[in-house]
Amino acid sequence: MKKVIIITGPTGSGKSDLAIDLAQKLNTEIISADSVQVYKGFDIGSAKVTKEEQEMVPHHLIDIMNPEEQYSVADFQRDATEKIKEILAKGKIPIVCGGTGLYIHSLLYDLDFSEEKVDEKLREELENIYQREGVEALVKLLEELDPERVKTIDLRNHRRLIRGIELAKSGKKNHTKNLRKKNEQWESYYFVVRRDREKLYEIINERTKKMIGLGLVEEAKTLYEKYGFVSPMRTIGYKEMVSYFEGEYSLEMTIEKIQQHSRNLAKRQLTWFRKEEDAIFIDRDVYPKNEEAVEYILKVVEGENGHGE
Structure with a gap:
């Protein structure tokens, strides 16, 4: 093969x-x-x-x-x-x-990645949770609803997490029903x-410190000014910079937030891999x-x- x-x-x-x-x-x-x-x-x-x-x-x-x-x-x-x-x-x-x-x-x-009908009210609620509490709150909610599903989702991507929560709440199993049916190609x-x-x-x-030295602040600022809060800007390393640009954090605090969120992601990834x-x-x-x-x-x-x- x-x-x-x-x-x-x-x-x-x-x-x-x-x-x-x-x-x-x-x-x-x-x-x-x-x-x-x-x-x-x-x-x-x-x-x-x-x-x-x-x-x-x-x-x-x-x-x-x-x-x-x-x-x-x-x-x-x-x-x-x-x-x-x-x-x-x-x-x-x-x-x-x-x-x-x-x-x-x-x-x-x-x-199976077939799409289901979207509950617009639920999606708005979940988007608000993300805006207030960040991606970690979505991860925690999905873990409570469907611990198996959370293993199949990119934990940095809040849109995928929201979709996973929607499916878990609706009882749909489209991401997990074929989880262990191997690709035989x-x-x-x-x-x-x-x-x-x-x-x-x-x-x-x-x-993280090296990224700052390489120009992460300038890169993120250029992208944010040109494109706004687009999907990739909501990922670790960029979303914290948006908070910095809007005066929520100092640069020192921003660096600490990126480090913390990256460590949190690594911890979740390690837990996931051990179950594979x-x-x-x-x-x-x-x-x-x-x-x-x-x-x-x-x-x-x-x-x-x-x-x-």
């Missing part, structure tokens, strides 16, 4: 660097599974791979949408499937890399990069160097090594 390698992990885990090294070793291409990196201009805050890195290894589904446009998981499922088939046709093993969980699930399982190898939690939090804190039955964990304490992790991945994919946590 044809093979596809998936490299994921919590924010700040180093999955992108590992995927690039693996792609160079295999002479293959990478398909991005990141719901923010699809948008043009959202570079620093999304930790988008650089132009130089994209020249080293071909990347797909990056910078394909304008910020005011909507890009759904159904769109990703269609586009990524097409790219996977194109790369497979070249005799190569595609690598899917990113941290948007529902994007990855759309390739692992036969998920190819054999997926689902690798999760994992670090010691305290070390990961240190990396996240330092990475097909996940093959790459522990950075065991494989501290990329070349060691690449060697392990190749042994698993080539069937020379058992795997598990």
Whole structure:
């Protein structure tokens, strides 16, 4: 059977660097599974791979949408499937890399993304909750309503969370009914990069400071002034900047908020990954160097090594 390698992990885990090294070793291409990196201009805050890195290894589904446009998981499922088939046709093993969980699930399982009628009153209520209390309040509400559904949704995307809550309240199961029916078009190898939690939090804190040094404030200000509070502007790293621009936070407090929200996201991602039955964990304490992790991945994919946590 044809093979596809998936490299994921919590924010700040180093999955992108590992995927690039693996792609160079295999002479293959990478398909991005990141719901923010699809948008043009959202570079620093999304930790988008650089132009130089994209020249080293071909990347797909990056910078394909304008910020005011909507890009759904159904769109990703269609586009990524097409790219996977194109790369497979070249005799190569595609690598899917990113941290948007529902994007990855759309390739692992036969998920049904058919739309249902929208309850406009409920949606307005949920939008108000988001505006007052942030994405964390939506995550908590969905966890209470449907703990299984929350595992299939990009926790940074408030629109997906709202849709999940709507479906949970309506009793619809369209995202979970096929959750464990595997996609049989190819054999997926689902690798999760994992670090010691305290070390990961240190990396996240330092990475936030680095983003500020690279010009995140200026990038976010330019995007906000041009496009307003569009969907990608509501994600971690950008939504906090909007509060800063509107005088709600000082810059120092804004940096702390980005760090805190990124750590919260990483914690939720780690909890999610531990529940994934097909996940093959790459522990950075065991494989501290990329070349060691690449060697392990190749042994698993080539069937020379058992795997598990």
